[in-house]
Amino acid sequence: LTLPPGSYGWHARCPTHPQQQSALAERIRSREPAAEEELVRLFSDRVMFLVLARTRDPEAARDVTQDVMLAVVRALREGHLREEERLAAFVYGTARNLINNYLRTRSRLPREDPIDAGLHLASMPDSVENSERVALVRRALGALDSTDRKILLLTLVEGLKPGEIAVRLGLTSEVVRTRKSRALKKTTERVKRLSRR
Amino acid sequence: MSANTTNSSKRRMDCDRVAREEILESYLGGRLSEEDRDAFEEHYFECARCFDELQTIQAIRGELRRAGAEGFEAKSTRPFFGWVPAAGLAAAVLLAVGVWLWMRPLSPSGPPEPTRSQPPSRAQLPEKPGPPGPEPTVTPEPSLDQLARVEPPPYEPVTLRGAPDAATARFQRGMEGYRNADYRGAVADLRAAAELDPDAAHILFFLGISHLMLGQDNAAIDRLRATIALGDSAYLEDAHLYLAKAFLGRKDFAAAETQLKKLIQLGGSSSGEARRLLRQVERLKKRSD
Numbered sequence: 001l002t003l004p005p006g007s008y009g010w011h012a013r014c015p016t017h018p019q020q021q022s023a024l025a026e027r028i029r030s031r032e033p034a035a036e037e038e039l040v041r042l043f044s045d046r047v048m049f050l051v052l053a054r055t056r057d058p059e060a061a062r063d064v065t066q067d068v069m070l071a072v073v074r075a076l077r078e079g080h081l082r083e084e085e086r087l088a089a090f091v092y093g094t095a096r097n098l099i100n101n102y103l104r105t106r107s108r109l110p111r112e113d114p115i116d117a118g119l120h121l122a123s124m125p126d127s128v129e130n131s132e133r134v135a136l137v138r139r140a141l142g143a144l145d146s147t148d149r150k151i152l153l154l155t156l157v158e159g160l161k162p163g164e165i166a167v168r169l170g171l172t173s174e175v176v177r178t179r180k181s182r183a184l185k186k187t188t189e190r191v192k193r194l195s196r197r
Numbered sequence: 198m199s200a201n202t203t204n205s206s207k208r209r210m211d212c213d214r215v216a217r218e219e220i221l222e223s224y225l226g227g228r229l230s231e232e233d234r235d236a237f238e239e240h241y242f243e244c245a246r247c248f249d250e251l252q253t254i255q256a257i258r259g260e261l262r263r264a265g266a267e268g269f270e271a272k273s274t275r276p277f278f279g280w281v282p283a284a285g286l287a288a289a290v291l292l293a294v295g296v297w298l299w300m301r302p303l304s305p306s307g308p309p310e311p312t313r314s315q316p317p318s319r320a321q322l323p324e325k326p327g328p329p330g331p332e333p334t335v336t337p338e339p340s341l342d343q344l345a346r347v348e349p350p351p352y353e354p355v356t357l358r359g360a361p362d363a364a365t366a367r368f369q370r371g372m373e374g375y376r377n378a379d380y381r382g383a384v385a386d387l388r389a390a391a392e393l394d395p396d397a398a399h400i401l402f403f404l405g406i407s408h409l410m411l412g413q414d415n416a417a418i419d420r421l422r423a424t425i426a427l428g429d430s431a432y433l434e435d436a437h438l439y440l441a442k443a444f445l446g447r448k449d450f451a452a453a454e455t456q457l458k459k460l461i462q463l464g465g466s467s468s469g470e471a472r473r474l475l476r477q478v479e480r481l482k483k484r485s486d
Contacts, residue, residue, distance in 0.1 A: 046242050049252070053224075053238075092242040096235075132399070135431040137256040138264075143464075153261045156254070159226055184222075188253050194429050 018085030025084035148183035364394035
């Protein structure tokens, strides 16, 4: 099973409604190739993110993602999914099982470790969409006040609490908390707005 | 996309709870309990909004880690740098410094003008600020040709898994030519890519730049205008800047000024650069009147 470009697109949508999930599962059971591609397009980025979060291993992420999508497609082709309206939960469950299988074969279990931002970005599949997201994030961060950027850095990268950041920056905890929330919201909303073109 | 709820876990997970309890940050920081982590993961498999925000916050973490809090100066926020890995960025910075040395005005007490070779085509990076201190009154202003020169924004290819779609394949081929300064070849492929995907800002932008590098100002203007017409994209600011350069190439000061003013109005990372260029254009226009 080949993951097509755009599989990991940030505009990928999930079939939210049970009927949509059921319809997609049914189309795959009917061996409709376009439906299989749609499944991969809709879920592979989520599976990849999940595997990276659990394993922190880019190589494993690619392989396990491939295995998950293959297992899901096979199961759907054979009609093994009983509750077709819960397709997303089935994909998630399959991914979790295969990740656990993978982790059992490894000597260490890094499940308690936070996701490494640099590792994740370096290992996410390259695509025009991911490049654009990073470019837009960079642009949105550039528009922030430098103190707000420091607060985000200390919070998101260094994992410091508002009280610790407050001491470093000579602010109160409440101000740090407020500025962090606003800066994060402002940045994500700006990225969202820019991405809509 | 409406808010989603995932009920299968013990504690209900929905978009409101994700926002209220800062679940995204806690998930990325590995601070969720196993139960909440599972519930959130199941949730984002069905919720486009939360997954989109999760990816964006992860990208924010990555960029902050890469650049630090102070690493978002105007140049580093230029959208095309999103395509450039560290080595490419370093090369671009070196090139910018080199061109600044070449372009910088002579100071009466300064060193003699460095020996230089003429850059290819209409190459010139946007003006860099000069060293601090009062400007000598005898500083020579850049000529129109100098202001109109452009340096093609660097591009590094991305690797896609699987077979690319037709538009992406043509774009990739075109950008191969672009990287090798084969702008004629790039135009042919990028034009084909644009026909396949007419709403792709990255294709139109680099097609416009390729035309510009060939001195095909009219075609460049059309493509850059089309990039702008798509609305707010990662290429919007650069499209205005290069469009201004294209108009300068045609000695159309008014149109160039309009583009620079629009760029300033955007209030983005290129607005300082646009202000400098606008001042230079205005002075040049006065001199030529």
